[in-house]
Amino acid sequence: MARDLSAYREVAIESFDDDGTVRVRPVVGQAYHPLLRVQCSRVLVTDYPVGTRFLVHAKLTDRLGGPPFLYVYHGDPIVVLSRAETKKFLAEFRRGRI
Numbered sequence: 235m236a237r238d239l240s241a242y243r244e245v246a247i248e249s250f251d252d253d254g255t256v257r258v259r260p261v262v263g264q265a266y267h268p269l270l271r272v273q274c275s276r277v278l279v280t281d282y283p284v285g286t287r288f289l290v291h292a293k294l295t296d297r298l299g300g301p302p303f304l305y306v307y308h309g310d311p312i313v314v315l316s317r318a319e320t321k322k323f324l325a326e327f328r329r330g331r332i
Contacts, residue, residue, distance in 0.1 A: 242291040245304060246315060246323050247272055251284050261287060263324045266294070266304060274306035287315040289323065 246261040256279040260266040278288060290313070292304040315323065 241293040245292045248287045271303040275308040289313040
């Protein structure tokens with residue numbers, strides 16, 4: 235079954251240290267709250283330093299009525315964002331809002 239690409243949107247995410255565990259969250263300044271969990275490839279937390287920012291295609295979902303989370307398909311290419319690229323992406327996001 236093919237993925238419904240219309241359900242996915244570009245989201246900037248970053249890795250962070252959560253009491254010794256590396257996790258991933260949305261970058262502040264987007265439609266998603268930074269406390270929202272992100273399910274993504276383990277490579278993003280094992281192969282890159284804490285604090286690395288990525289541009290991903292994600293969709294908001296839940297698992298059988300559980301809490302909502304962002305799902306990132308593990309087969310998508312990994313795009314690392316610099317601080318300047320993150321700032322530019324967030325500025326474009328704000329301009330595109332209604």
